[in-house]
Amino acid sequence: MSETTHNLKRMYRFDLTTRLVAKLKQEEAVIGGIGHSNFDLWSAGHRPQNFYMLGSMGLAIPIAMGVALAQPARKTFALEGDGSLLMELGCLTTVAAQAPKNLIIILFDNGIYQITGGQPTPGLHADYVAIARACGLANAAWAADEAEFERMLDNALATDGPHFIGCKLDSQGPKAQTERDPAQIRDRFMRGMGTKKNRTLG
């Protein structure tokens, strides 16, 4: 686990997302942020406990925090891009203040707004793990490579959080696009959370 951005391997978002999904055995909730963060979550294999956010840039972490507060026994992940985090940076203070033990934030930092054409974000010189720590999230660190990412996931699943795992990304795009049907996404997710129970839909 690294506290600096030196020597961090640039990793492939779809590969990291696949590694994450493979570890989910307890119906953990996963909130995919705007654009490519949720596209790769969709491509990694749909689960009823996945929520694909289609607009509201920056709200993946707050949505995950709401889920985590409502269901403290369920580990809840937020997958968020660096551009999106920048838009709602203050939410890290809210997370730190409430400190939901079951919340795990995964930051996909490619340094750009990839989905809108790859423009660099103004966070060029920002270290998001350092920011998270300074906001009060003590369990924040960069993953140096895929093996370490997996170890950090194991730790986050086994111990109290909130956890913040930073990942530097390479420049590869997403695998495919999420099926965009917000009402259906919400309905499936609620069934995945056990808040809707009849058997009409899967």
Added chain:
Amino acid sequence: MTQTLPPWHEIVLNVFKANEVKLITYVPDNVLKPLINALHADPYFTCFATAREEEAVGILSGAWMAGLRGMLLMQTSGFATLPNVLASLPCAFQIPVMMMISERGTLGEFNVGQAAVCRTMRPILDSLAMEHHTVSRLDECEMIVDRTIRQAIMTQAPAALILSPLLTGGKVVAR
């Protein structure tokens, strides 16, 4: 026979309880202070401030989908920061995010910025086709708040309750 009604914030708190609205997120407003204080003091509620109103829309959306009802408290200027996230999250996904807005910018406002922002509020709510009601009388407070919450939940639609200075007294500037 006239009955003495409790203050507006007591009525509101009791209606929240009756409807199991337990999660309260806010960006503070002076007029909302007695309500916020009472909510903090009551262990029934989980009540905290967020850095921005947008965040609270996300938190309440996630919480509702996972089985916990909530309310966002803010002032008029806070609401004005929200159209994008309201349109793309609770409106698009049919999530009953509920909001209580202390109305600033009218009936004796001293700040021209607040007055200008206030005029955008109802047009925004209307253009999002969001249910909204203004509470201006103590004797109507319980019914409007209660029914608005119930309808939001039953129809899975976001809704806004606007607290008029006629109800709360608003924020007055010394002469």
